[in-house]
Each structure stands twice: as structure tokens, then as C-alpha cells.
Amino acid sequence: MLIRRGVLFDGTRTDIRVEDRITEVADGLPARRGETVLDAGGGTVLPGLHDHHLHLRAAAAALHSVRVGPDEVTGPEQLAHVLRAATPGADGWIRAVGYHESVAGPLDRAVLDGICSNLPLRIQHRSGVLWTLNSAGLALVGLPDHPDGRLRSADTGWTAALARTEPGLAQLSARLSGYGVTGVTDATPDLSAADVAALQQAHRSGELMQSVHCLAPGKRILHDDELDLDVLIGWIAARHAAGESVALHCVTAAQLVVALAALDSAGRHPADRLEHAAVVPDGSLAAVAASGATVVTQPNFVAERGEAYLRDVSAAEHHELWRVASLRAAGVPVALSTDAPFGHPDPWAAMRAAVTRRTASGVVLTAAEKVTAAEALAMFLGDPLTPATPRRIEPGVRGDLCVLSASPQQVLADLDAEHVAATVVAGEVVYAR
Structure with missing residues (x-):
């Protein structure tokens, strides 16, 4: 043409x-x-545009899910009303996403059974790492005796039972095309070789119009209650010895500290990545730069979750959240993404958030972390293997x-x-x- x-x-x-x-x-x-x-x-x-960190299957499923986050639901009564009014999907499940404890407190199987006992129900925490299932849902995934119904997203022991019911990618792909997105990096950590092959085939067939790069099997989510430095060093070293890079999910200061210590011990690979870097204390900036890793972060969460940060995070720590400008000033390669479906999939909205740093109410969260519009746009123009280079x-x-x-x-x-x-x-x- x-x-x-x-x-x-x-x-x-x-x-x-x-x-x-x-x-x-x-x-x-x-x-x-x-x-x-x-x-x-x-x-x-x-x-x-290239979205450097999203989750294709989850984002496609989210288009057919009930949203129950703080922006949509307030209080346990409204949560129960929304879930009881929901129409089950083609697989018979009621699937809800975006939940946070500020809506109605911690969830477990007993709470969900009180809302819905006759249909399988699963609710994903907005962090993406945790699902809560009711008893009907636990029975369907082969865990009828599970004590609380709280299951990690990365545990294929139960998610494999749901894979055959996943929706197609065409609707999501069309939406991304409308944003000018021509390529994506899928950051789902537990993809098998068959899962990756299926995504590549979806692109070849035209179901997924965007080219797709997958971080799996080199992606690892770190959990605060399972931060084993020696195990992480061994895994990174083995990946590097095979000529492969790693991508480490870091959303807390503790996770970042352990990730940086592991990278320091295991050595560098030029394509190593730190995913999110949601909290970067002042004392960690130099170590992030020394690691040589590219930070792939999501300033859109300043706009999408900023009100919660203003309420729940100490003002003295606001400047540590979703850094961009200070990372770049320290010499860290930085690329942007949306983290869809946990963030809104519009990359232009993420760019605006990087430029303005405004929460929903208009409060500026750390003006020193603002970047220019040209810089924000450039951070969506990288190649998947060199995401910080337009x-x-x-x-x-x-x-x-x-x-x-x-x-x-x-x-x-x-x-x-x-x-x-x-x-x-x-x-x-x-x-x-």
C-alpha cells in the first residue's frame, strides 16, 4: 500500500x-x-504503538466480566446486588474483576456463598494475583474442600480447568487497533509453550491483529510472603546461562529490593526487565540503574487509583509511587504499558497520566515525576526486545x-x-x- x-x-x-x-x-x-x-x-x-505489558486472555475475558472495583461498587450490599443481577457467561460462571478490599472487606468462600450459592462465582482482586471462588466454583475446579476459596492466579492447578472456556481475542484486538496499537507484549507468567503457540497462531490467523511477544517462561511474580533470595538468584542465573532474560514483577518495595539483590548476584542480561516498579524508594534508584534492567511501568494507575493512594498511602511516600521522570534521570531505560485488564487498555490515557500525574479529582501526585508529551509517546514506540528505544x-x-x-x-x-x-x-x- x-x-x-x-x-x-x-x-x-x-x-x-x-x-x-x-x-x-x-x-x-x-x-x-x-x-x-x-x-x-x-x-x-x-x-x-506497542503495549509493553498486558494480559491478552485476561483482557479479552474482562470484556465479558462484571466490574466490582471501588469506582463501580461501594459497600457489601451493592456488591451483592450487582453480582446477583449479573448474567452468567457462556460457561455458566459469573466472573467479576477489579475487586479491592475497600469495597466490602476481605473475601472468602463463605462471603461469596452468602451472595451466590447456586451458580459458580469467581472474583479477581484488582492486583491480578488473587481470585476468590464460592463453593460452587471450587467444586467445578476440583477443590471442593479448599478452606477459604482464595486462589492465586498463577496456579495452573486450578486455572487449567477454565482454559477451554476463554473467549476469543477478536473483540479485544479490534479495540486495541482503534488505539493505534500494532503490537503487544503478553506478561502473563504461567503461559505454557502451547499457550504461547496459540497466541502466535491467533495472530497468523487474523483473530489477533497485533503481533505478540510473550515474557513467559521468563516472567516471575514475586510475593511478599515468599521472597526467597537464593531461589530467585538460582533461577535468574540459569536463565542467563541459557542466554535468556528475565522479567520480575515488583509492586512493593520489598519485592523490588529482593529483585535488585538477585540481579546483582546473578549478573546482567541486556533484556532483563522490572515489571511495574510501583514503589521505588529513594535509596533504590541507584540500584535500579545499576541493574541495567528496563523498567516497564504504568503511570495510568495514578489516574485510575490515585484517590486510593491519597487516602491510604502516607504523603511522605507519594513520590515513590509509579515513578517515571526520576527513573529516566537516573539513567534507567523506561517503557510504558497499560497492564490491561488491570489498567485501562487505552495507551493514550496512560500517556496523559504520565504527563499530568493527575488523579480522578485533579490532584497532582508528585509533579516531579511528570514527563513531556513527546517522552510519554516515545515510551510506547519501542520494539518488544528493546522497549525503551523508539x-x-x-x-x-x-x-x-x-x-x-x-x-x-x-x-x-x-x-x-x-x-x-x-x-x-x-x-x-x-x-x-
Whole structure:
């Protein structure tokens, strides 16, 4: 195809010829017979956005789930009302997501049985690491005698029973295409080789239009109650010895400290990653930089959960949350992502949050962590293997492009998905507004 009258981010007017890869970038390229022509009309053309950390199957399922987070539900009575009114999915389950204890306190099987005893019910904590099932649900996954119904998401011993009921990826993929997303990194830690192959096949078949890179089996979630430094060092060293990188999930200060100690002992791999880095104490900044790992973080949580941080986290610790600018200033490679479905899947909203640092009520959470609009956008333009290095539009690179209806200046002023006019994956238009 030929994209005409595009404007690169540096203001250069150009045409772009695309097959599966970009073949020509020059102003005034003549159209060829049979070639699809897309008129950009003076709008900006970017490399396609890449979401560097999300969970495809969970995000697809979340589109068919009941949301029971603090923004949707307040109090145990409303929680019970919402769940009892929910329509079971095609698999017979009531599936709810986004729960936090501020809604109705801690959950267990007894609490859920009091709400719904005749249908299988499972509720995911908004952290993504924990599910709570009622007795009917526990029976279906082969755990009728489980003491409290609280099960870890990464435990394939019970999740395998649900895999055959997962929804397809087409609806999620179409939504991502509307944001200009052409590639994703799936950060689900427990994917088997067959799971990874299935995601790749979904892309080849067109069900998943985005190219997909998977962190598994090199992704590990750290839990505060299971922080075994020696075991982690051994696992990282074995991965590195095999020439493979690691990605360590760190959402607490304790997890970050242990992850950094393990990386220091096991040595570096240039593609190592720290996922989230939700809390980075001042004393850890230098160690993060020394690790050489790329931090893949989600400033969208400042906007989505900022009110809870203002209420529940000491003001003296606010500056440690979801750092971006201070990490970059320390020399840390940083890339951004949405963590969908635990965060909203719109990368433009995540960019705005990185720029403004505003909570839902408009309070700025640590102005010193703001970055410019250009910096925020660039952190969604990296390759999955080098996420902190923005891709360029030039011959030879993969033909993944985001065509916007506005000038570069307007794109930066708004950072809004409404400007996405077309999304091109490997030379094929997968979305056109």
C-alpha cells in the first residue's frame, strides 16, 4: 500500500510505501497499479504503538466480566446486588474483576456463598494475583474442600480447568487497533509453550491483529510472603546461562529490593526487565540503574487509583509511587504499558497520566515525576526486545504504522485516541475510522 501526504513526527512531509515492511519513504512517490492508497491528509504518521505489558486472555475475558472495583461498587450490599443481577457467561460462571478490599472487606468462600450459592462465582482482586471462588466454583475446579476459596492466579492447578472456556481475542484486538496499537507484549507468567503457540497462531490467523511477544517462561511474580533470595538468584542465573532474560514483577518495595539483590548476584542480561516498579524508594534508584534492567511501568494507575493512594498511602511516600521522570534521570531505560485488564487498555490515557500525574479529582501526585508529551509517546514506540528505544519510520522496518488525523503539535497537545485515523499492521489496514 501507499500512504500519501503523511507528516513524520519531526515535521517532514512524506509518502510511505508499505508491504510487510516499509520499502520507501519519500515525498511524491507515484502510485503503482493495484496498490491501495491511503491519503493521510497532512496528518501525523507514527510507528504503531506497542503495549509493553498486558494480559491478552485476561483482557479479552474482562470484556465479558462484571466490574466490582471501588469506582463501580461501594459497600457489601451493592456488591451483592450487582453480582446477583449479573448474567452468567457462556460457561455458566459469573466472573467479576477489579475487586479491592475497600469495597466490602476481605473475601472468602463463605462471603461469596452468602451472595451466590447456586451458580459458580469467581472474583479477581484488582492486583491480578488473587481470585476468590464460592463453593460452587471450587467444586467445578476440583477443590471442593479448599478452606477459604482464595486462589492465586498463577496456579495452573486450578486455572487449567477454565482454559477451554476463554473467549476469543477478536473483540479485544479490534479495540486495541482503534488505539493505534500494532503490537503487544503478553506478561502473563504461567503461559505454557502451547499457550504461547496459540497466541502466535491467533495472530497468523487474523483473530489477533497485533503481533505478540510473550515474557513467559521468563516472567516471575514475586510475593511478599515468599521472597526467597537464593531461589530467585538460582533461577535468574540459569536463565542467563541459557542466554535468556528475565522479567520480575515488583509492586512493593520489598519485592523490588529482593529483585535488585538477585540481579546483582546473578549478573546482567541486556533484556532483563522490572515489571511495574510501583514503589521505588529513594535509596533504590541507584540500584535500579545499576541493574541495567528496563523498567516497564504504568503511570495510568495514578489516574485510575490515585484517590486510593491519597487516602491510604502516607504523603511522605507519594513520590515513590509509579515513578517515571526520576527513573529516566537516573539513567534507567523506561517503557510504558497499560497492564490491561488491570489498567485501562487505552495507551493514550496512560500517556496523559504520565504527563499530568493527575488523579480522578485533579490532584497532582508528585509533579516531579511528570514527563513531556513527546517522552510519554516515545515510551510506547519501542520494539518488544528493546522497549525503551523508539522505532523509526524507515525502509526495512516492519510495516506497522499509526496514522493520525492531526499535526504532530496537536497530537502532543491532546494525546487522544480520537486522533487515530488508521492502523496498519504489516502493510494491511486493520482499522480505519
